[in-house]
Amino acid sequence: MKMKVVTIGGGTGLSTLLKGLKHLSSFEITAVVSVTDEGGSSGKLRKELNVPPPGDVRNNIVALAEDEDLLAKLMNYRFMEGSLKGHSLGNLIIAALTKIEGSFSEAIRTLEKVLAIKGRVLPVSEDHARLVARFEDGEEVVGETNIVKKNGKIVKVWLDRSIEALPGVTEAISEAEMIVFGPGSLYTSIITNVLVKGVKEAIKRSKARKVYICNLMTQPGETTGYRVSDHVRELERYLEEKVDFVVVNTKRPSPEVLERYRKEGSDFVEIDVENTQNTIIAEPLLTEIVDPLDGKKKVRHDFLRLAGVIERISRW
Template identity: 55%
Template sequence: MKITAIGGGTGLSTLLRGLKLYSSDLTAVVTITDEGGSSGILREELNVPPPGDVRNNLVALANDEDILGKLFNYRFKNGSLNGHAVGNIILAALTKLTGSFPEAVAKAADILAIKGRVLPVSDKMARLVAVFEDGQTVAGETKIVDYGKKSMRKIVELKLETPIQINPSCYDAIVQSDVLVFGPGSLYTSIIANLIVDGFKEAVKKSKAIKIYIANIMTQPGETFGYKLNDHVLEIEKYLEQKLDFVIYSFPPSQAEVLEKYKIRNSVPVELDINDHRVIAGHFSKIILENEPRIRHDSFLIAKALFEISKKVLTNEV
C-alpha cells in the first residue's frame, strides 16, 4: 500500500510513528513555511528553507529513534546555540553543502536510515499570507497565528507571498499513491500550507488515491477557534477543489482537569457535526506529559484505523 501523508510538524510525525509499522512504501510531504523558533532563525540568517518540521518527520521514520533520533532532536539550552536543535543545524549545513534542500533531506534520511521518504513540498523558500474576515492581511506564519489569537477572527484566505512550484518528487508520490492522508496538524499552517503550492491540487486531482483527513482533536487558538469538524473538512475541500473520501475523528480523553486547562487557553474539543458514511469516529487519543499534560493522537491507534479503512476500500470490502 503506497501511502503519502501530508502535513507539518508534531501531528504528522505522530502519525508516521504508527504508519511505519503498516507500510513499507511511505512518503511524508512536509510544509516549508515555518518561521518560528530555531527554524525561523536559520531561515533568516542562512537563507535556507526551515528545517524543523522536516527534522521531526525524519526522526519519526527513523529505523532506530533511540540514538541518532535523540541526537537530531537534541536542543541546546544555553550559549549562542540556545534553542537550536542539532538536526536543524545538520539540515542547514547539508543544504549549504549540496546546494539543494531536498537533497539535504535525502542525505539526512540516509544517516537516520528512515523507513520511507520525507519530502519538502517545494525546494523554494515560501512565506504564508492570510486574509482575515475583518479584511486584515498578515504575512508570516508566526504573525498569522498571533493575530488570530488576538483578534479571534477567522482566516478567509490563505496564500503564498510569492508562488512556488511543487517538488517534482512530491508530485510523483501523490499521483502514484494508493492513499493520501491529510493531517493531523494545524489546519492552515501545516495542512493547507501544502495545498496552496502550485501543482499540488493538480497532482491530487490526477491521483486515484483514497483521500483521508485525520481531524484535530482540539481546536487551535489563532487558527480554528470555534471550528467544528465540518468547518475543517470544508476548508480542506475548498483548497483541494474536491471532496475527501473519509474523515477520521477522535473523541478527546475524558480527564476533566486536562480539558479545563485547554479551555483556559481557548481550546476545546472539535465538535463532531457530520453524520455520514465518511466519518470514522473512535477513541484514538491519549494524554502525554510535555512539561504539562497535552492531548495527542495515539500513534498506533490512529495508524491502525487509517490502515484498516484503506485496506477495506482497496480490497472492495466497503
C-alpha cells in the same frame, strides 16, 4: 506489493502519524512536509542562512527512524545557552547538509540514508514563500507566526509568491494509492502545502483514496471554535474536491487537561458530521503524554491506534 501512501502536513501531528505507519510493512511511505514555518529555530535558520525551515522535516525523519528514542534525543536536543540558544541540533545538521549538498532535498536524502529511515520525507518545495491570511475584519497578515498572533477568524489564505512543488512530490502524489492529510494545523501545516503550484492539480488527478485526519483540539489564532465539519469544509475548499474518509476522535481529554487547554484558548473538536458525503470513522484515538520540556500533559493521537485505522481504510 506495498501500497504507496503519501502523507501531507507538517509539525507534531504528521510525525505522530508516521510513528505508527512505519510499523506497517505493507506501506511504502512518502511524507510531504510544509516549508512556510517561521517560528523558533527554523525561522532563524531560514532568515539567516537562506535555507528552507528544517524543523518539520527533522521531526518527520526522526519519526520514521528505526531507533527513534536515541535519535530523537540527539536530533531534538535544544541548546539552552550561548550563541546557539534556541536551536535544535537536528536543525543545524540539516542546515549544514543543505550547504554541503547544495540543496535542501539532497540534504534530506543524505540524512535519510545515514539514519536508514522507513520511508522518505520530501519538502513540498525548495523555494521560499510566506503564508498570507485575510481575516474577517479585512486585515491581511503575512507570516505563520503573525497569523497565529492575530487570533482572528481566517477568511482566506494564500502564498505571497508562486512556488513550484518538487518534481518528486507531484510524482509521489500521482503514484499514490492513498493520500492522507494531517493531523496538524489546518492552515499552516496542511493547506499551506495545497497552495504550492502543482500539488492541488496532482491531488485532483489522483484516483487514490483521500483521507483527512481531523485535529483533536482547536488551535488558538487559527481554528478557534471550529468543529469537525469546519475543518473538512475548509480543506475541501482548497482542494476543490471531496475527501473520501474523515477520521475523527471520540475520546475527550481528562477534565484537568481540558481546562488547561481552554485557558490557553483551545478546545475539544466536536463531531458534527452526521449528514455528509464523506465516510466518517469515529474512534477513541486520543492519548495524554507528559511533555519532557515543561512537564505538562499534552493531548496527542495514539499513533498505534491511528495507524490501525489507516490500515483498515487501505483494505476497503
